[in-house]
Amino acid sequence: MKKSYITAILLVVFLLTGCWDQRLLKDVRLLLGVGIDYQKGNKVIMSSVVTRNLEKKPPELISTTGSTPRDARINLQRKLIYVPDASKNRIVMLSEALARKGSILEVLDVFYRDPRSALNAKIAIVKGKAKDFLETQSKDNPDLTAFLDRQIVTSEAATIVPDVDLQSIRTGILDPGEDIMMPYMGLNKSNVEILGGALFHGQKLTGTLTPGETTVALLLANQKNKQTTLTLPIEKGVQMTVNILQSKRKLTIQPTGQSLKVSIDLQMNAEAIEMPFGDFSDQKTVAKFNHTLSEEINKEADKVIKKLQAANCDVLGIGRQLIAHHSSYWNQIDWNKEYPKINITSSTTINLTRNGILE
Amino acid sequence: MGTRQADKISRLELFFFILQSVIGIGILSLPYTVFSESKTDAWIAVLLAGIAITINMMINWKLSSHFPSANLFDFLPTLLGKYLSKAVSVGYIVYFLAVAYLVLLLFGDIITRWVLPRTPVLAIYFLLVSTSIYLARESLSVITRFCVIVSIFLPVLLILMLVPLNSSHFIYIFPIGQTGLEAIFKGAKETSFSIIGYELLLVIYPFVKGNHTQIRKVILLSSAFLTLFYTFLVFNCVIFFSSEELEQIPEPILYMLKSFSFRVIERIDLLFLSIWIVTVLTTFVNYLFAASIGIKQLFHQNDHRHFTLAAGFLCLLCAEFTGDRFLVQKISDFLAKASFLFVAGIPLLLLLIIYMKKLRWHGR
Numbered sequence: 001m002k003k004s005y006i007t008a009i010l011l012v013v014f015l016l017t018g019c020w021d022q023r024l025l026k027d028v029r030l031l032l033g034v035g036i037d038y039q040k041g042n043k044v045i046m047s048s049v050v051t052r053n054l055e056k057k058p059p060e061l062i063s064t065t066g067s068t069p070r071d072a073r074i075n076l077q078r079k080l081i082y083v084p085d086a087s088k089n090r091i092v093m094l095s096e097a098l099a100r101k102g103s104i105l106e107v108l109d110v111f112y113r114d115p116r117s118a119l120n121a122k123i124a125i126v127k128g129k130a131k132d133f134l135e136t137q138s139k140d141n142p143d144l145t146a147f148l149d150r151q152i153v154t155s156e157a158a159t160i161v162p163d164v165d166l167q168s169i170r171t172g173i174l175d176p177g178e179d180i181m182m183p184y185m186g187l188n189k190s191n192v193e194i195l196g197g198a199l200f201h202g203q204k205l206t207g208t209l210t211p212g213e214t215t216v217a218l219l220l221a222n223q224k225n226k227q228t229t230l231t232l233p234i235e236k237g238v239q240m241t242v243n244i245l246q247s248k249r250k251l252t253i254q255p256t257g258q259s260l261k262v263s264i265d266l267q268m269n270a271e272a273i274e275m276p277f278g279d280f281s282d283q284k285t286v287a288k289f290n291h292t293l294s295e296e297i298n299k300e301a302d303k304v305i306k307k308l309q310a311a312n313c314d315v316l317g318i319g320r321q322l323i324a325h326h327s328s329y330w331n332q333i334d335w336n337k338e339y340p341k342i343n344i345t346s347s348t349t350i351n352l353t354r355n356g357i358l359e
Numbered sequence: 360m361g362t363r364q365a366d367k368i369s370r371l372e373l374f375f376f377i378l379q380s381v382i383g384i385g386i387l388s389l390p391y392t393v394f395s396e397s398k399t400d401a402w403i404a405v406l407l408a409g410i411a412i413t414i415n416m417m418i419n420w421k422l423s424s425h426f427p428s429a430n431l432f433d434f435l436p437t438l439l440g441k442y443l444s445k446a447v448s449v450g451y452i453v454y455f456l457a458v459a460y461l462v463l464l465l466f467g468d469i470i471t472r473w474v475l476p477r478t479p480v481l482a483i484y485f486l487l488v489s490t491s492i493y494l495a496r497e498s499l500s501v502i503t504r505f506c507v508i509v510s511i512f513l514p515v516l517l518i519l520m521l522v523p524l525n526s527s528h529f530i531y532i533f534p535i536g537q538t539g540l541e542a543i544f545k546g547a548k549e550t551s552f553s554i555i556g557y558e559l560l561l562v563i564y565p566f567v568k569g570n571h572t573q574i575r576k577v578i579l580l581s582s583a584f585l586t587l588f589y590t591f592l593v594f595n596c597v598i599f600f601s602s603e604e605l606e607q608i609p610e611p612i613l614y615m616l617k618s619f620s621f622r623v624i625e626r627i628d629l630l631f632l633s634i635w636i637v638t639v640l641t642t643f644v645n646y647l648f649a650a651s652i653g654i655k656q657l658f659h660q661n662d663h664r665h666f667t668l669a670a671g672f673l674c675l676l677c678a679e680f681t682g683d684r685f686l687v688q689k690i691s692d693f694l695a696k697a698s699f700l701f702v703a704g705i706p707l708l709l710l711l712i713i714y715m716k717k718l719r720w721h722g723r
Contacts, residue, residue, distance in 0.1 A: 010489060020478040115473045119618035167618035168526065175601030317530075324533030 025053065028085035032059055033148045035130030036069060036107060038098040044107065046072035047131045049138070049145045050084060058142035061134050070110045087116040090149040092123045092166060093130045093185070102204030105173060111166055119167040122149040125198035125205060127186030137192050152183050155194050159218050159228040159244075160211050162197060162315075173203055176335065177320030179313040181217065184208050199313035201336075207311030209304065216297070216304045220264055220346065221316050222249040229273065232296040234289060241274035242293065245353065253321050255329040260338070262318055264346040266301070271354035280355040293350040301346040309340045318344075366566055370577045372503035373567050376645065377581040378513070379506040380556035382588070383642030384465045387610045387635065389553055389589060390596035394605050397546030398538045399531060402594040404546030409586025411551040415703045416582050417575075419557065422706045423564035424571040425713055431561040432656040438712050447705065448657050454701045455650035458555070460674045461694055462643050463487060464687050466636075467678065473613060474632060484678050491640060492671040495647040496664045499566050502648055506641050512634045517588075519631050520595050523615050527598040552695035554589065556642060557582070558702045562649045647671055 033049040047063040062079055066072030076084050092111065094104060111117045126133045138145050156163040161183035164172075172180035184198040197214035199207040209217055215228060228244040250265040270293070272278065279285050308315060319339065322330040368376070393401040426434040431451065435444035466487055467480040475483065494505060536543075560578070567574055596611040608614045617628040624630055651666035660666075681687060 006493075010493075020482075021475045115476075115617075118620075119614075120620055165618065171528075171599075171601045171604055174603040176603075320528075320530055324530045327534045327537060 023085065027082055029053060029080055029082045030088045031084050031086045032088065032146050033091040033093070033134070034069075034086075034089060035093040035095070035126065035134045036098060037095040037130050038101060039065060043067055044069055044072055044098070045131055046076065047134045048073070048076055048084065049134065049148070050076075050080070051146075053082070059145050060142070061138040061145065063131055068110070069107055073110070085116075086111070086114065087118060089118045089121045091121055091152070093126045093133065093148075094123070095126050095130045096128065096198075096205060099125050099198065099200075099205035102202070104203045104205075105170065108166065108170075112170065120165045122152045122183070123164065123166055123169055124152060124161075124183040124185045127184065127195055133185070133187055133192065136187055136190055140190065140192075151185075151192070151194065155183065157226045159215050159223070159225045160194055160196075161214060162218060162223060163225060173200070175320065177314070177323045177330075178317040179315055181209075181214070181313065181315045184214075199308065199311040199315065201312040206313060207307060209307060213300070213304045213307065216300050217308065217315060219244070219247055219266060219268070220249065220301060220304065222247070222251075230270075230297065231274075232293055232300075234275070234292050234296075235277075238277055239274075240272060240278065240289070240293065242270040242350065242352070243273045244350075245269045245271055251316065251318070251321060253318060253326065255322070255326050260322075260329070260342045262342060262344045264301075264305075264316070264344065264348075266346065266348040268348070268350050269353045270350050271356065272352055273356060275355075278355070279359060280352070281359045286352055290349070290351055293352070294348060297348045297350055298346065301348050305344050305346060309342075309344070312336065312340050314339050318342075366498055366500055367568050368500050368503045368563070368566050370567060370569050370573060372500070372507055373563075373574065374577050374581050375507045375510045376503045376563065377557050377560065377578070378510060378584065379638060379641035380559050380645040381554055381585055381642075382513070383556070383639045384462045384469075385553045386589070386592060386638075387469060387612055389550065390593045390611045391605065391609050392553060393546045393550050393593055394597065394602075394611075396549050397542045398602060399533075399597055400536060400538045400543050401546055401597055402532070402590050403536070404543045405550050405590045405593045406586065407543065407547035408550035408554065409582065409590070411547065412554055412557070412586065413579065413582040415551075415706075416557050416560070416578050418703060418706045418710060419560045420564075420571075420575055420578050422710050422713070423561055424574075426565070427571075428565050430563065430565050430652075430656075432653050433565075435709075438709055438716075445657070448653060450705075451701060452650050452653040452657065454697065455559075455646050455653065456670055456674065457694055458698070459643055459646040459650065459670070460677050461687075461691055462639060462646070463674050463678045464681060465691070466639050466643075468684065468687065469610065470632075470636075473610070474629065481675075481679050484675050487636075487640060487643060488671045488675045491644045491647055492667055494640075495644045495651065495667045495671070499563060499648070502644060505644075509637045509641060512637055513588075516631065516634055516638075517591070519616060519627060520592065520612070522619050522627065523595065523599050527595070529598050531598050531601065532594075549695075550589070552698060554585065555698045555702055556645070558706070559645055559649050561706065562652055647674070 029050045031048050031050055035047040037045040039045050043065055045063055045065050046069055047061055049059045049061055051059050062076060064072045064075040064079065066075050073084060098107065152161060155161045162181045164180065164182055169180050169182065172178055180200045181197045184195045186193060186195045194211060196211045197209040197217060198205055199209065215230060218224065219228065224244060224247045229241055230244065231239050231241045234240040246269040248267045252263045254261040319335045390401065393404050397404040432448050435447055439447060463484055467483045470483050471480050494502060592612060596605060596615065599615050600611060605611055613628040613631065616631050619627050621627065647667055647670055650670050651663040654666040655663040
C-alpha cells in the first residue's frame with residue numbers, strides 16, 4: 001500500500017515536469033536563417049527567414065530593427081503570433097559593413113549564449129546588405145530560402161569556400177595564432193552567388209578573395225575538401241581544368257634573429273578534366289604541362305599570399321606554428337604588426353596523374 | 360557491525376562502485392577548472408593529479424585493511440576513544456551530506472541552464488532526490504549492482520567524446536610545458552580536489568569479498584581508469600577550443616558536443632547530459648548511503664532506511680534555500696578544501712595512530 005502510494009506520487013511528478021519546458025512545434029515559428037545589417041545609430045536590422053507552420057507555404061522573410069540582435073528578435077516576436085525559435089537555425093549572414101566594424105563576436109553573442117541555438121549553423125558575409133540579399137532570394141524563389149545553407153555546404157565540398165560554422169569561427173577568432181576566412185556571398189544582378197572568401201583579422205573583415213583565389217588559399221592552408229578544381233592557362237588562349245586528387249603541404253618556418261622565413265611547399269596530384277588540345281600519351285608533353293601548370297599556380301599562390309598579408313589575415317595559421325614550435329620568438333614579437341611584413345615564399349608543383357578516358 | 364554474507368559485494372562491483380562514486384557532477388566543468396590554472400598543459404595536471412589520487416586511495420585502503428570486518432564508523436572508537444571518535448564520525452557524516460548537497464546544487468544549476476530553463480529548480484532537485492532515496496534505502500549489494508549496470512553508459516560517453524576529434528587542433532597543446540611547473544601543480548591541486556568519491560571505500564570496505572591484495576588491485580585499476588578517463592576528457596577540450604575561448608565556457612564538454620549533430624540525433628549534448636544524469640544519480644546515492652550508514656551506526660540502529668529518507672530531504676531543503684550562484688561557488692570552494700581533510704588528512708592521521716599503537720605494543 002505504502003509503496004504504491006510513493007510510486008503514484010513519483011509518476012505524477014514525471015507527468016508534471018514536461019509542462020514547463022515543453023515546446024511544441026505548432027506553437028513556434030522556426031528561424032531557418034538570419035541576416036544581420038548595421039544601421040546608423042548603433043542599431044541592427046535583422047532579417048529572419050521564418051517557417052509558416054499553419055499554412056503550407058514557403059518560409060517568409062521578416063525584417064525587424066533593434067539595438068542588438070536579441071532586441072531585434074524580440075521585436076520580431078511582436079510581429080508574430082507564435083514564438084520565434086532559433087534552435088533550427090541553419091545560417092547566419094552578416095553584412096559586409098557590419099563585419100568591417102570589427103566586433104562580430106558581440107553581434108553573434110546571442111547565438112553563443114543561448115543553450116538551444118544551433119552552433120553548427122553556417123555563417124557567411126554578404127556583399128551589400130543582407131536584407132536585400134535575402135529579399136531577392138525570397139522574391140525569386142521563396143522555397144529556396146529554407147535551403148540557403150546548402151549553397152555554402154556544396155561550395156565547401158568543392159573547396160570554393162572554407163568549411164566553417166558558428167562554433168569554429170569563434171575558436172579561430174579567439175586564437176591569437178590564426179585568423180579566419182568565411183564564405184563571401186552576394187548578388188550578381190539578381191542572382192545569389194558565392195563570391196569567394198571574406199578575410200578577417202581578428203573580428204574585423206579586412207579583405208576578400210575571388211573564388212579561384214579562395215581555392216588556392218585553402219590549398220595553401222591545407223584545407224582541401226572533397227573536390228577541388230582549378231582552371232589555369234596552359235598555352236596562349238588555351239586553358240586546362242584540373243581536379244586536385246591529392247595535396248600535400250609542408251609549412252617550414254625559420255626564425256633567424258629578428259626576421260622570419262616562411263616557405264610553403266605544396267605538392268599536388270591532379271587529374272585533367274578539360275583540355276581540348278592535349279595529348280596525354282606523350283610523356284614529354286605531360287611534363288611540359290606539369291611545368292606550366294606549376295608555374296601558373298605558383299603565380300596565383302604568390303598573389304593570394306600578398307592579399308592575405310595585405311589583409312593581415314593569417315589563415316595559414318603560421319602564428320599557431322610559431323606558438324607551438326618557436327615560442328621564444330613568438331613572445332618577442334607583436335604578430336599583428338609582424339605578419340604583414342614577413343617573407344612568405346611558396347613552391348607549388350602540380351603533377352598530372354590522370355587524364356580522364358581520353359588520351 | 361556484523362557483515363552478513365548476503366550483503367557482501369564482489370570486487371567487480373567494488374570497481375564500478377568507485378567509478379560511479381567519483382565520476383559525476385565534476386566531469387562537465389573539470390576541463391574548465393583545470394584549464395583556468397594550467398592552460399594548455401591542463402592534461403598534464405590531470406595526469407599528475409591521478410598520482411595524488413592513487414596515493415590517497417592507497418592510504419584509505421591501508422587504513423581499512425587493518426580492520427577487515429569493521430568500517431570507518433566501527434573502528435574510529437578503537438583508535439580515537441569514545442568522545443573524539445563521535446566527533447569525527449559526525450564530521451564524516453556532515454561531510455558526506457555536504458557533498459551530496461553540493462552535487463544536488465550543481466546538478467540543478469546545470470540542468471536549469473542547459474535543458475529546463477523554465478522548470479522550477481525544486482522540481483529538478485525533487486526528481487533526483489526522490490529517485491536516489493528509493494535506491495539508497497536498499498542494501499549495499501543492490502546499490503553496487505545498479506552501479507555495475509549503469510556503467511554500460513560510460514563507453515557511450517567516451518564514444519560521444521570521440522566525435523569532436525575530427526575538428527580538433529592537436530597543435531593547441533604545444534609547446535608542452537609552456538605554463539611552467541607551478542601552474543601545472545596548481546591545476547593538479549584543483550583536479551585532485553574535484554576528483555573525490557573514493558573515500559566511500561572507508562565505509563564499504565568490510566563488505567568486499569576477497570583478501571587485501573586482491574582489493575588493492577581493484578582499487579589501483581579503478582584509479583588508473585579514472586585518471587585516463589579524466590585526462591582524455593580534458594585533453595579533448597584543450598585541443599578543441601582555443602585558449603581564450605575555453606576560459607569563457609564553464610561546461611566545455613557540452614558546448615563542444617552542441618556544435619555537432621548526427622542525422623538522427625541533433626543535439627548530442629542532450630544525449631550526453633541524459634547519460635551524465637545517471638552518473639550524477641549514482642554519486643548522490645552513494646554519498647547518501649554512506650551518510651545514512653554513518654547515522655545508523657552513530658545511533659546504534661539496525662536499519663538505515665529512515666535516515667536515508669531524512670538525509671535526502673535535508674539535502675533537498677538546504678539546496679532549495681541556498682542563495683545565488685556566487686554562494687554556491689563559495690560553498691564549492693570550501694568543500695573542495697574540506698574534502699582534502701576527509702579524503703586524505705584524517706585517514707593518514709588514523710594510519711599514523713595505528714602505527715604508533717603498534718610501536719607501543721611492540722615496546723612492551
